[in-house]
Amino acid sequence: MSGTFVGMPAFPEAAREAVGDETLRGNLRHATHTIRDKRARAVAELDDWAALREAGKRIKDHTLRHLDRYLVQVEEAVTAAGGTVHWAADADEANEIVARLVKETGESEVVKVKSMATQEIALNEALQAQGIRAYETDLAELIVQLGKDRPSHILVPAIHRNRGEIRDIFRSEMSEWGRPAPEDLTDTPAELAEAARLHLREKFLRAKVGISGANFVVAETGTLVVVESEGNGRMCLTLPETLISVVGIEKIVPRWQDLEVFLQTLPRSSTAERMNPYTSMWTGTGGGRNGEGDGPRTFHLVLLDNGRTDTLADEVGRQALRCIRCSACLNVCPVYERAGGHAYGSVYPGPIGAILSPQLRGTESEIDASLPYASSLCGACYEVCPVAIDIPEVLVHLRERVVQGGPAVRNGNRVVLKPAGGHAAERAAMRAAQWAFTHPGALRTGQRLASRTRRLHPRTLPGPGRAWSGSRDLPAVPAEPFRDWWQRTRGGRDGAK
Amino acid sequence: MSSRERILGRVRRALADVPDDARPYEETIVRGYLREHGQRSAARTVDLLAENLADYRAIVHRCADGQLPELLARLLTAHGSRSVVVPPGLPSRWLGAVDAPLVQDLAASTAAELDEVDSVVTGCAVAVAETGTIVLDGSPDQGRRRITLVPDHHVCVVRVPDQVVSSVPRALERLDPKRPLTWISGPSATSDIELDRVEGVHGPRTLEVVLLGGS
Numbered sequence: 001m002s003g004t005f006v007g008m009p010a011f012p013e014a015a016r017e018a019v020g021d022e023t024l025r026g027n028l029r030h031a032t033h034t035i036r037d038k039r040a041r042a043v044a045e046l047d048d049w050a051a052l053r054e055a056g057k058r059i060k061d062h063t064l065r066h067l068d069r070y071l072v073q074v075e076e077a078v079t080a081a082g083g084t085v086h087w088a089a090d091a092d093e094a095n096e097i098v099a100r101l102v103k104e105t106g107e108s109e110v111v112k113v114k115s116m117a118t119q120e121i122a123l124n125e126a127l128q129a130q131g132i133r134a135y136e137t138d139l140a141e142l143i144v145q146l147g148k149d150r151p152s153h154i155l156v157p158a159i160h161r162n163r164g165e166i167r168d169i170f171r172s173e174m175s176e177w178g179r180p181a182p183e184d185l186t187d188t189p190a191e192l193a194e195a196a197r198l199h200l201r202e203k204f205l206r207a208k209v210g211i212s213g214a215n216f217v218v219a220e221t222g223t224l225v226v227v228e229s230e231g232n233g234r235m236c237l238t239l240p241e242t243l244i245s246v247v248g249i250e251k252i253v254p255r256w257q258d259l260e261v262f263l264q265t266l267p268r269s270s271t272a273e274r275m276n277p278y279t280s281m282w283t284g285t286g287g288g289r290n291g292e293g294d295g296p297r298t299f300h301l302v303l304l305d306n307g308r309t310d311t312l313a314d315e316v317g318r319q320a321l322r323c324i325r326c327s328a329c330l331n332v333c334p335v336y337e338r339a340g341g342h343a344y345g346s347v348y349p350g351p352i353g354a355i356l357s358p359q360l361r362g363t364e365s366e367i368d369a370s371l372p373y374a375s376s377l378c379g380a381c382y383e384v385c386p387v388a389i390d391i392p393e394v395l396v397h398l399r400e401r402v403v404q405g406g407p408a409v410r411n412g413n414r415v416v417l418k419p420a421g422g423h424a425a426e427r428a429a430m431r432a433a434q435w436a437f438t439h440p441g442a443l444r445t446g447q448r449l450a451s452r453t454r455r456l457h458p459r460t461l462p463g464p465g466r467a468w469s470g471s472r473d474l475p476a477v478p479a480e481p482f483r484d485w486w487q488r489t490r491g492g493r494d495g496a497k
Numbered sequence: 498m499s500s501r502e503r504i505l506g507r508v509r510r511a512l513a514d515v516p517d518d519a520r521p522y523e524e525t526i527v528r529g530y531l532r533e534h535g536q537r538s539a540a541r542t543v544d545l546l547a548e549n550l551a552d553y554r555a556i557v558h559r560c561a562d563g564q565l566p567e568l569l570a571r572l573l574t575a576h577g578s579r580s581v582v583v584p585p586g587l588p589s590r591w592l593g594a595v596d597a598p599l600v601q602d603l604a605a606s607t608a609a610e611l612d613e614v615d616s617v618v619t620g621c622a623v624a625v626a627e628t629g630t631i632v633l634d635g636s637p638d639q640g641r642r643r644i645t646l647v648p649d650h651h652v653c654v655v656r657v658p659d660q661v662v663s664s665v666p667r668a669l670e671r672l673d674p675k676r677p678l679t680w681i682s683g684p685s686a687t688s689d690i691e692l693d694r695v696e697g698v699h700g701p702r703t704l705e706v707v708l709l710g711g712s
Contacts, residue, residue, distance in 0.1 A: 048531045054527070062522060067508045087504055088500060089503050089504055139687050139690070143689070155688075159691075163690055197698055223674045229685070229688060235699055255522070275628035275629065275665075277682050277686045282678075287641070303504070310511075312507075312512065412510070
């Protein structure tokens with residue numbers, strides 16, 4: 001398996017392969033079911049969950065509505081606290097900025113906190129091309145990096161691996177990157193965690209540059225927040241001399257007080273904990289320079305657009321920018337549970353990925369055009385979303401965009417998208433339906449004809465429809481059209497049947 | 498055009514269709530949620546803190562003021578600590594009965610030197626009962642963030658009931674965002690293997706919390 005998502009096949013093809021992999025399905029079923037029940041219990045502990053969800057939604061919507069103002073406020077606050085702010089319009093620019101900043105320190109290796117933004121821009125690969133080695137330090141990211149694999153879940157990128165596979169990867173690959181795994185390593189989770197601890201400790205202790213993302217940036221104070229479990233985040237955020245944080249522009253919240261909402265909803269939604277083991281908050285170089293040498297002396301914040309402003313321009317789709325990357329929607333999704341994360345062809349898999357990737361990247365590629373269809377529209381994702389993103393609504397909206405084309409914004413420019421190929425039959429059927437519903441006479445004639453010939457109807461569809469009717473019953477045509485029945489009986493009021 | 502101007506311009510154009518929302522932040526953000534969950538006495542709040550700390554595998558002790566030096570000495574001995582790092586402003590009385598050498602955290606101390614130390618003893622800024630969380634803010638009795646991270650054993654003293662709040666909203670009210678903050682809920686853990694929680698990765702694998710004072 002290659003470490004990149006470039007050139008991915010469309011979702012149905014990728015999913016077909018994944019669904020045939022019984023180990024993968026077993027791993028995913030086990031992990032998602034474990035977390036589902038726990039999440040429900042953690043959420044049930046708070047009887048004001050609905051109000052917290054509503055407040056989170058409103059805070060994010062308000063921020064997005066005034067994003068220009070809050071971005072400038074973040075810049076001012078971080079600069080005032082001793083940090084340096086950089087702006088990156090796309091992935092290439094962000095990667096160039098980070099590579100230049102690392103080179104200016106004279107270092108050729110960095111330690112990384114798990115970060116979706118740096119995954120999204122493929123920072124590790126870009127740094128490698130410039131001779132800089134990036135060490136992932138989150139356990140799951142480490143498993144993915146050592147296994148030359150791709151992430152398949154937002155929170156637990158190695159969710160597709162079970163403990164036995166993880167042991168095998170550690171045994172065979174750790175020595176390539178540093179301290180080898182113990183000879184007698186077993187597959188108990190505690191031993192695997194211990195092996196990661198020993199492997200990474202030397203890297204933490206010598207690291208001069210740390211790279212992170214952030215879960216939240218508070219505009220009024222310039223404070224960044226990183227939520228984690230293992231302590232690898234704390235290591236990367238406090239031990240190096242230089243810290244570079246790459247943060248999507250939608251991560252802003254206006255005020256310090258706003259954290260009281262998300263610090264309650266995020267841990268319960270993601271790992272189903274009342275609180276995650278470690279949360280770090282820092283403001284510029286507040287600890288490093290002004291305090292007593294607590295933490296990095298140099299801090300850089302890279303504000304990343306990379307398709308976010310294009311998403312913001314879509315009045316239905318912009319709600320996807322409320323996402324706080326908790327991954328609750330992945331864990332409840334029946335499609336994700338069976339198809340796995342890789343089939344989504346993006347670092348953002350699952351329901352949120354199906355609406356985020358086609359907006360951040362556009363719907364031109366085969367995989368992105370297929371993602372809005374990677375759903376049964378059951379709505380479980382919307383139910384669990386802690387910021388109430390109506391994912392089914394956005395999915396349907398994006399399906400319309402794929403089939404019909406229309407106005408959109410790409411790279412800041414207004415464009416008119418052409419209808420995608422491959423939906424000719426669907427479009428023809430919709431056009432026929434439109435014609436029939438606007439010609440009542442023809443509709444009536446057609447319905448009567450269908451009723452009279454009902455004994456002759458086939459039970460399965462011919463041609464390309466065969467696959468659809470292979471596992472479904474065709475709806476039976478009634479003996480009498482509804483409108484005829486209504487006219488004859490006046491809705492059954494006369495007692496007639 | 499700089500990327501800064503480009504991004505800000507894109508944001509403004511993206512929002513051109515939205516009706517102007519001149520309502521201030523205070524009107525838009527309706528905080529219909531609770532400041533804290535349930536009503537409890539101060540003593541009961543401390544009990545809840547102890548329960549939730551223990552639920553996430555922190556080891557909880559209670560002691561009265563006069564017994565603290567003895568308790569800390571006993572905990573460090575039981576852990577087999579051969580050295581203990583001490584924040585600059587920790588009351589000197591607290592570690593008066595400890596036999597193991599005390600290591601001062603100097604600005605010049607390296608992370609590798611810290612890695613040789615077995616334990617750390619600190620105070621805290623605030624503790625959150627509903628979530629079983631202790632928060633450190635780098636005050637003199639807590640020290641730099643690294644000293645509670647690199648050693649494998651952290652003993653944190655919480656003055657009860659003064660330093661205990663019920664909820665996350667109450668904790669944020671007490672904290673200063675300008676200070677480097679670390680929220681700690683149990684020992685280091687991971688859910689990365691089959692989404693099941695396992696304690697003990699990079700941070701201290703043993704977290705002991707001493708609830709000082711009260712009943």
